[in-house]
Amino acid sequence: MAESASERRRREEEEHFAERGVSLWQDAWRRLLRNRMAVAGLIFIGILVFCFVTADFLPPYSYRTADYDNTKIGPRWPDHIFGTDKLGRDVFSRIWWGTRVSLTVAVVGSLTSLIIGVTYGSISGYVGGRVDNIMMRFVDVMYGFPTLLFIILIMVVLPSENAIQGMINIFIAIGIVGWMGMARLIRGQYLSLREKEFVLAAQMVGAGPARIISRHLLPNSLGPAIVSLTLGIPGLILTEATLSFIGLGVPPPYPSWGQMVSEGWRGLRAMPHLTIFPGLAITLTMLAFNFLGDGLRDALDPTMRGTALVSAARRRSRKKKRAERRAAAKAA
Amino acid sequence: MQRLIVQRVLWNIPVLILITIVTFGMMQIVPGGPFSGSASGRPVPPEIRANMEAKYGLDKPVWQQYLNYMRGLVFHFDFGPSLRNTDRSVNQMLFGDNYVVNVLREQLRATFGTAASSMTFSTPPHLFDSQALVVKTNGEVIGYVSIGWAERFEAVKRFLTLAPVMVSAQVGIVSIGLAILVGIPLGIISALKQNSWLDYIAMFISMLGVSIPNFLLGIGLILLFALKLGWLPTYGWGDTWKQVIMPAVTLGTGGMAIIARLTRASMLEVIRADYIRTARAKGLAERIVIVRHALKNALIPVTTVLGPMMAAWLTGSFMVEWVFSIGGIGKFFVTGVTDRDYMLIMGTIILYSVALVLFNMFVDIAYGLIDPRIRFN
Numbered sequence: 001m002a003e004s005a006s007e008r009r010r011r012e013e014e015e016h017f018a019e020r021g022v023s024l025w026q027d028a029w030r031r032l033l034r035n036r037m038a039v040a041g042l043i044f045i046g047i048l049v050f051c052f053v054t055a056d057f058l059p060p061y062s063y064r065t066a067d068y069d070n071t072k073i074g075p076r077w078p079d080h081i082f083g084t085d086k087l088g089r090d091v092f093s094r095i096w097w098g099t100r101v102s103l104t105v106a107v108v109g110s111l112t113s114l115i116i117g118v119t120y121g122s123i124s125g126y127v128g129g130r131v132d133n134i135m136m137r138f139v140d141v142m143y144g145f146p147t148l149l150f151i152i153l154i155m156v157v158l159p160s161e162n163a164i165q166g167m168i169n170i171f172i173a174i175g176i177v178g179w180m181g182m183a184r185l186i187r188g189q190y191l192s193l194r195e196k197e198f199v200l201a202a203q204m205v206g207a208g209p210a211r212i213i214s215r216h217l218l219p220n221s222l223g224p225a226i227v228s229l230t231l232g233i234p235g236l237i238l239t240e241a242t243l244s245f246i247g248l249g250v251p252p253p254y255p256s257w258g259q260m261v262s263e264g265w266r267g268l269r270a271m272p273h274l275t276i277f278p279g280l281a282i283t284l285t286m287l288a289f290n291f292l293g294d295g296l297r298d299a300l301d302p303t304m305r306g307t308a309l310v311s312a313a314r315r316r317s318r319k320k321k322r323a324e325r326r327a328a329a330k331a332a
Numbered sequence: 333m334q335r336l337i338v339q340r341v342l343w344n345i346p347v348l349i350l351i352t353i354v355t356f357g358m359m360q361i362v363p364g365g366p367f368s369g370s371a372s373g374r375p376v377p378p379e380i381r382a383n384m385e386a387k388y389g390l391d392k393p394v395w396q397q398y399l400n401y402m403r404g405l406v407f408h409f410d411f412g413p414s415l416r417n418t419d420r421s422v423n424q425m426l427f428g429d430n431y432v433v434n435v436l437r438e439q440l441r442a443t444f445g446t447a448a449s450s451m452t453f454s455t456p457p458h459l460f461d462s463q464a465l466v467v468k469t470n471g472e473v474i475g476y477v478s479i480g481w482a483e484r485f486e487a488v489k490r491f492l493t494l495a496p497v498m499v500s501a502q503v504g505i506v507s508i509g510l511a512i513l514v515g516i517p518l519g520i521i522s523a524l525k526q527n528s529w530l531d532y533i534a535m536f537i538s539m540l541g542v543s544i545p546n547f548l549l550g551i552g553l554i555l556l557f558a559l560k561l562g563w564l565p566t567y568g569w570g571d572t573w574k575q576v577i578m579p580a581v582t583l584g585t586g587g588m589a590i591i592a593r594l595t596r597a598s599m600l601e602v603i604r605a606d607y608i609r610t611a612r613a614k615g616l617a618e619r620i621v622i623v624r625h626a627l628k629n630a631l632i633p634v635t636t637v638l639g640p641m642m643a644a645w646l647t648g649s650f651m652v653e654w655v656f657s658i659g660g661i662g663k664f665f666v667t668g669v670t671d672r673d674y675m676l677i678m679g680t681i682i683l684y685s686v687a688l689v690l691f692n693m694f695v696d697i698a699y700g701l702i703d704p705r706i707r708f709n
Binding site: 137140149153157268 | 545
């Protein structure tokens with residue numbers, strides 16, 4: 001069937017715009033992929049997720065198999081590549097299993113702080129006025145508590161029936177501390193968005209508060225919220241490691257990296273591998289999330305662009321331009 | 333400006349009161365109490381527990397307990413007895429011994445020799461008493477010792493060097509100093525040389541600094557400089573300058589990294605502003621443009637993080653004090669809760685929140701001084 005001229009023009013136009021049209025999120029994604037460090041972080045996190053999923057069946061040993069014939073041996077190829085601890089448990093397998101703790105705290109903690117923070121910040125920012133003032137003063141007061149102490153208090157308050165639930169409680173407690181930052185951010189976003197014309201227009205056509213928040217204010221605050229959430233994850237992982245390090249976190253025999261460091265560092269001189277490998281795992285994971293968070297911020301918030309490390313691609317193009325200029329000068 | 337300061341000071345009072353109330357309330361929710369298990373782990377008989385609770389007034393209604401506590405704190409600066417360390421008060425645990433007594437006791441020992449061990453004071457002398465009555469433990473009066481400026485000076489000196497709260501503050505001050513002195517120049521340099529190798533190295537170091545948990549950094553430093561190289565002692569504080577280095581680096585690195593990243597980010601933003609171009613255009617030296625025009629504005633975000641950071645660091649870091657066996661007050665933040673030592677929890681929280689409120693206030697006032705827009709608003 002032959003198409004008429006107008007139809008063809010229309011199709012071409014559509015194709016043209018479909019090609020050119022890049023949504024905010026696609027644009028951000030492209031910018032993120034140009035950031036080499038962020039991609040490295042993303043790949044590392046991918047590996048962690050893989051470890052998380054396969055922790056039950058892929059590692060050479062279980063996290064709790066004790067081998068009393070091979071205790072406290074250093075890294076040895078090929079059976080114990082990271083060595084064994086004082087019970088003869090394989091450090092490599094335990095680190096592998098430990099990704100479960102770190103990634104769960106990242107997810108559960110983020111969700112907790114997101115839910116509480118967004119709810120609180122939405123009410124405060126949307127209602128405004130005196131309510132906002134009181135709610136924000138309360139946040140000020142909550143900032144007055146030392147984090148560690150606050151977490152321990154919440155942990156003790158939450159009921160736990162078994163070890164797994166106890167662990168989840170720890171993660172929730174860690175997340176609860178983070179809600180204040182999220183609440184402030186969301187509220188700040190709402191305060192500026194509330195004055196925008198599109199919100200006024202929505203009110204004009206009769207949209208209620210729930211619709212304005214869920215369809216207009218929240219989606220427009222999502223970018224900064226995601227950035228703040230990603231940049232908050234290293235803090236969550238750090239807090240879990242710290243709690244486990246001082247013996248208040250994940251209960252043995254479940255391995256957490258912080259707990260492994262805490263068990264290992266007393267014998268630092270004789271068996272440094274018990275400290276170094278879990279320590280590396282913590283540091284690399286924190287680095288990965290930090291780089292990803294930085295990259296996301298640059299990708300989602302164009303005003304902050306150029307404040308973090310520029311991508312290698314941009315650096316190369318700049319170098320090339322400089323070389324061209326030099327060549328041109330020489331030729332002249 | 334004055335109005336701003338007065339407002340800020342007054343606003344702190346309700347905040348502090350609210351913090352004490354919330355803490356007190358939270359301790360009621362926490363299951364278990366200080367007397368629910370003895371130190372040996374055996375369960376305490378209910379009659380004994382009831383007696384213990386009566387002794388410390390824990391059997392009274394909560395609001396009465398709270399008012400009693402606040403009365404002691406406000407009028408006598410008394411943080412109450414420690415519920416778990418029964419021979420010590422929270423004041424002693426946080427602020428150390430009565431150093432006036434220590435000094436005078438040493439004088440008695442110098443004059444009376446071993447007989448001094450059976451002597452005490454009728455009332456514990458304070459810093460500004462002019463004399464103290466010495467009595468034997470059986471009540472027999474020996475005489476007065478006078479308290480002069482030399483004794484007072486010695487007592488203050490001991491407080492400043494030995495008291496747990498001061499030990500923590502010393503660690504904090506050195507670390508903060510390190511963080512500022514390294515972090516700000518690092519941030520400025522990498523902003524001015526944006527995308528140079530210097531910038532990359534500086535930013536990679538500060539990314540590492542943000543990413544390494546401080547206990548790991550401490551352990552790593554011990555492994556390298558104490559165990560492998562043998563240059564620095566593994567633990568302690570206040571004996572030699574060598575003991576200062578590792579705790580300060582351990583605590584300071586995280587803050588240094590944050591300060592460096594913040595300084596760089598805000599410096600990059602400021603340096604592109606029109607008034608910097610104006611300053612350059614009117615022919616000012618680059619050094620003056622950077623230091624007097626750019627830096628002053630770039631430091632505003634940095635001052636913001638300094639308030640909470642100082643409060644947290646000066647009241648002791650549990651991690652650093654634990655890893656390096658330093659006798660500060662950081663450990664009480666954790667042991668207070670795990671032991672359910674209500675008085676100790678209150679003491680540490682109050683200390684921390686007073687520090688936080690004070691430093692935040694200084695930051696706000698500093699804003700006013702740096703930035704006229706805030707001052708006149």
